[in-house]
Amino acid sequence: xxxxxxxxxxxxxxxxxxxxxxxxxxxxxxxxxxxxxxxxxxxxxxxxxxxxxxxxxxxxxxxxxxxxxxxxxxxxxxxxxxxxxxxxxxxxxxxxxxxxxxxxxxxxxxxxxxxxxxxxxxxxxxxxxxxxxxxxxxxxxxxxxxxxxxxxxxxxxxxxxxxxxxxxxxxxxxxxxxxxxxxxxxxxxxxxxxxxxxxxxxxxxxxxxxxxxxxxxxxxxxxxxxxxxxxxxxxxxxxxxxxxxxxxxxxxxxxxxxxxxxxxxxxxxxxxxxx
Numbered sequence: 025x026x027x028x029x030x031x032x033x034x035x036x037x038x039x040x041x042x043x044x045x046x047x048x049x050x051x052x053x054x055x056x057x058x059x060x061x062x063x064x065x066x067x068x069x070x071x072x073x074x075x076x077x078x079x080x081x082x083x084x085x086x087x088x089x090x091x092x093x094x095x096x097x098x099x100x101x102x103x104x105x106x107x108x109x110x111x112x113x114x115x116x117x118x119x120x121x122x123x124x125x126x127x128x129x130x131x132x133x134x135x136x137x138x139x140x141x142x143x144x145x146x147x148x149x150x151x152x153x154x155x156x157x158x159x160x161x162x163x164x165x166x167x168x169x170x171x172x173x174x175x176x177x178x179x180x181x182x183x184x185x186x187x188x189x190x191x192x193x194x195x196x197x198x199x200x201x202x203x204x205x206x207x208x209x210x211x212x213x214x215x216x217x218x219x220x221x222x223x224x225x226x227x228x229x230x231x232x233x234x235x236x237x238x239x240x241x242x243x244x245x246x247x248x249x250x251x252x253x254x255x256x257x258x259x260x261x262x263x264x265x266x267x268x269x270x271x272x273x274x275x276x277x278x279x280x281x282x283x284x285x286x287x288x289x290x291x292x293x294x295x296x297x298x299x
Contacts, residue, residue, distance in 0.1 A: 034103040034105050035103065035104050035111070035133050035290070036101055036102075036133070036134050036135065036136050036138060036290075037101060037103070037111055037114060037132070037133060038100075038130075038131070038132050038133075038138060038283075038288070039069075039099065039100050039101065039102075039114070039118075039131050040098070040099060040128075040129045040130035041065070041069070041095060041097075041098040041099070041127070041128055042095060042096050042097075042098070042126075042129050043065050043094060043095050043098065043125055043126045043127070044094055044126075044165075045065075045089060045090075045092050045093045045094045045273070045274075046092060046125070046165050046274070047063065047125060048064055048065050048091065048125070049061075049062030049063055049091045050064055050065070050090050050091045050093070051064060051065045051085055051088050051089045051095075051098070052064060052066055052085070053066045053067040065089075065095075065098070065126055066083055066085060069083050069100070069118070070082070071121075072121035072122050073102060073118070075121050076106070076114075076117055076118065076121065077104065077105070077106060081102050081103075081104070082102065083101075083102045084100060084102065084141060085099070085140055085141065086098060086099040086100065086141050086144050086281045087141060087144075087229070087230075088232075089276075089278055090233065090273055092272075092273030093273045093278065094274075094276065094277045094278070095277060095278040095279075096278070096279055096280070097129075097278060097279050097281060098278050099140050099144070100140050101134070101138060101140045111132050112131055112132075113131075114128065114131040115128045115129070115130070115131050132288070134287060134288050134289070134290055135286070135287045135288070135289060135290060135291055136291050137287060138288070140281070143283055143284065143287055144229075144281050145228070145282045145283060146210055146226050146227065146228055146281075146282045147229065147230065147278070147280075147281055147282075148224065148225070148278075148280045148282075149224070149225055149226075149230070149235045149276060149277065149278055149279055150222055150224045150276075150279045151222065151223040151224075151235060151236070151271060151275050151277075152166060152167040152217075152222055152277070153167060153168050153169075153170060153174075153220060153221040153222070153223070153239075153275060154167040154168070154170070154219060154220055154221075155170055155172065155220075155221050156170075156171065156172060156173050159219075164274075165274050166274060166275070166277075167220060167274065168239075168271055168272050168274070168275035170243070172247070174221060174246050175246055176214050176215075176216070176221065178249075178250075179214045179223075179242055179243075179246050180214050181251075181252045182245060182246065182251075182252050182254075182255040183212040183213055183223070183242060184252065185259060186209045186225065186238070186259075187209055187210075187211075187212070188209065189206060189207075189208050190206065190207060190208075190209060191259075191262060192206065192234060192259075193205040193262035193264075194237075194241075194259055194262055194263060194264060194266060195233075195237040195241065195264075196233075196234065196237075196264065197231070197232045197233040197234075197237065197264075197270070198264070199232070200232040201232075202231055205231060205262075207228060207230065207231065207234070208227060209225065209226070210226040210228075211225065212224070212225045212226075212238075213225075223238075223239050223242070224279070235276060236270045236271040236272070236273065236276060237264075237267055237268075237270050237271075239276075240267070240268040240270050240271040241255075241258065241267040241268035242255070243268065243271075244267075245258070245268065
């Protein structure tokens with residue numbers, strides 16, 4: 025392979041990213057007169073990529089997370105023109121240039137056709153709720169503390185309504201610009217993890233603040249001893265006024281992104297030699 029060839033060819037690198045959203049204004053960079061207005065996760069990683077590549081590199085995320093929301097499995101991809109670096113070597117290289125509240129957990133060479141946002145089959149979020157007794161100080165930035173013990177069986181009966189292709193207008197926030205409010209929900213369930221009550225939901229995509237709206241609504245109707253039928257009526261109403269409060273951001277984690285297996289394999293005709 026000639027030097028010219030190595031410049032022309034680029035590898036598509038998929039990252040799995042963890043971040044503490046406490047001090048970020050969300051995932052997506054926000055530019056004002058060409059400069060970033062707020063600190064964002066995308067902005068920090070693109071700065072690290074530019075240091076490594078010696079030129080700007082655009083990073084494409086699987087989706088936005090709001091200010092204060094965390095991630096264990098955010099996904100994003102970029103194209104690299106650095107020939108002699110193994111995909112996994114991007115992990116220490118980028119982490120050394122990133123602040124401690126952003127970590128690259130995985131890096132892999134994938135198909136040129138994979139797009140972190142448009143190729144995703146599903147996205148999974150988990151919302152952590154600390155119930156009853158006082159939470160430890162270090163837990164509070166990563167959960168919603170409520171002073172009671174909800175009925176998990178009732179919560180799961182209501183959550184079972186969230187399955188299949190649904191019009192989720194009831195759970196859309198004011199200002200959501202999505203053309204369609206329909207989303208396909210694969211699973212929605214509550215379970216316990218040590219001292220936490222966890223709400224897990226997977227769908228093809230989500231509306232702005234949809235998970236937090238659903239979480240707050242389920243807890244509101246559970247507290248009022250509502251039924252599965254009550255929650256179905258709320259969903260069918262397509263009226264945000266019938267929903268509960270929007271749960272606070274700090275309990276929400278973008279947990280994982282799922283992609284078709286064939287896109288997780290690199291194109292053989294566009295691979296660099298890394299020996």
